Amino acid sequence: MCHLQTSNPGKVTKALSSGPSFVVSATLTISIFAGMQMFKHQLASTEYLTVLGGFIGSLFFIMLLTAVGNIETIIFGKGFHTKLVPEVIGCLLISMFSAGLIHRVCVTTCLIFSLVALYYVNKISQSVYAFAVPTTATPAKKKR
Secondary structure, X not given: OOOEXXXXXXXXXXXXXXXXXXXXXXXXXXXXXXXXXXXXXXXXXXXXXXXXHHHHHHHHHHHHHHHHHHHHHHHHOOOOXXXXXXXXXXXXXXXXXXXXXXXXXXXXXXXXXXXXXXXXXXXXXXHHHOOOOOOOOOOOOOOO
């Protein structure tokens, strides 16, 4: 099922379904990890580049979380949601470990950038996928 975005009236874009999105996010996850390992000496050389290494680790986290969420949607169906404890924390620990292979400071900056990115991903997810819960007013009891 494709969602159509019409934020720009002249341009209509389609979002990927779970299968192709899994392939793209898994490919990007592997590519980001490989790039981090190829340039680990350069990323650990200066203070600014260690911060960049943590930022790249947070990109690894978002791509890994997207891949995990898509594979769960494929396996368990559209109604399954990514939970905090097994999926998000697990992906965060894996991304912090991969950043730790670069430098110790990358772990801290990866955690900070990943939490900020997770906040915005959750905010976007709530605005797109959350449904409005109807509220019913309960009548107050009258005193006699």
